[in-house]
Amino acid sequence: MAQIIVLPHVELCPEGAVFEAPQGTSICDALLSQGINIEHACEKSCACTTCHVVVREGFNSLEEAEEKEEDLLDKAWGLEPNSRLSCQALVADADLTVEIPKYTINHAKEGH
Template identity: 40%
Template sequence: MKVVNITFKFADGTPDKIHTAVEGESVLDVALDNNIQLQHNCGGVCGCSTCHVYVEAGMDDLPEISDKEEDFIDRAVDPRLNSRLGCQCVIQGNEDIVVTIPEQDFLGH
């Protein structure tokens, strides 16, 4: 089973947190399992944009972005080229992942 580290960075200045993840887990799963606040209004089924994150490293070891995910990212606050939905960032490679969780002081889509 593949194991990687996920580094969570926070836009609000909270210190970085590093957690271990195994193949098949999503960034959202790891965040919630480790008491990291990451909104997920749809329950993690790619039905909203509230688990929006910026992938700073490890993008090549994540699944390709789907058209559905891309549509929801377009609705997120301040989308960027490295934007992904945490629920869709499923661990499948060996590269460590670094994500920044943007400010979450909104209701979301």
């Protein structure tokens, strides 16, 4: 199991979080299992960018992004060199520090 540290996010996780996640779990599923309701408008099918995260530590432990993910990431708000779609990035054996960007490009966000 790897430890995931989630940096504070004003809406989704104001205090931040620290938890364990099994290897092979997507970062998105790991966050959702902890009640951190990251957006995933395409239901985790790699068809949008709403689950975009920035991996601040442990980025190199993740498998490389496939071309489809890379193409979508180009459209993500706040793109950084260590950005990933959390639905596609699978937890390996290294600890991760993850930041959820303040904004997404989802124009039909539910509940707002």
